[in-house]
Amino acid sequence: MAREPAFEEILCESSGVTVIVSPFPADLWNSLQARAERDNPDPEPPKKTIKVVDGTEEIDDLSDPAYQEALGAARLARSAFIGECVLDICVQVKDPDAWEGKVERLARYTDMSDDPEDRRLVFLRQYALRTADDFERAVESAYLQMMVTDKEVAARVRSFRREMARAASDVPVAPGSDEEERVDIQPEVPGD
Numbered sequence: 001m002a003r004e005p006a007f008e009e010i011l012c013e014s015s016g017v018t019v020i021v022s023p024f025p026a027d028l029w030n031s032l033q034a035r036a037e038r039d040n041p042d043p044e045p046p047k048k049t050i051k052v053v054d055g056t057e058e059i060d061d062l063s064d065p066a067y068q069e070a071l072g073a074a075r076l077a078r079s080a081f082i083g084e085c086v087l088d089i090c091v092q093v094k095d096p097d098a099w100e101g102k103v104e105r106l107a108r109y110t111d112m113s114d115d116p117e118d119r120r121l122v123f124l125r126q127y128a129l130r131t132a133d134d135f136e137r138a139v140e141s142a143y144l145q146m147m148v149t150d151k152e153v154a155a156r157v158r159s160f161r162r163e164m165a166r167a168a169s170d171v172p173v174a175p176g177s178d179e180e181e182r183v184d185i186q187p188e189v190p191g192d
Helices: 026-041 065-090 096-109 114-129 132-147 150-165
Strands: 008-012 017-021 049-054 054-058 090-091
Touching: 008 049, 017 114, 017 132, 026 065, 026 132, 065 090, 065 096, 065 114, 065 132, 090 114
Parallel strands: none
Antiparallel strands: 008 017, 017 090, 049 054
């Protein structure tokens, strides 16, 4: 018997749209990261000269404001690329027919194509996931679902249940200083 996939439903509070997020394909993650790095590499840091015991030395100036700005832009571009891929592959509108009127209204004001997948992506980006919080929750959900397997969840639940069922006499004693030999290091406050 085939098992039903466990997708997460997320209500986008800014729009009222509920999206269904599926796990990101694990095998795709590394190649996606590699492409994001290739297309948007970290910039080369500028050099600065510092004095050392026997003269000077040239090192990377990682605190240079222009470098920090370019580094931030590269990281943002990589994140945007990955986010777009997650939207394309993992995020669906729960009841697309209920939102078709909004899609048509968006089409009036944008260069939306007639392709259903392009329309879905435009609707997600420009209407459903209208805040950074909504977008981040959807991307994070796809990523986290990829990382946790059913076996891991079952093992964690079993471990938690064993720990909760443990009788008080079964609680292991943590190693540490003997309570009788404890030294009080806090000075006494006059008047206590």
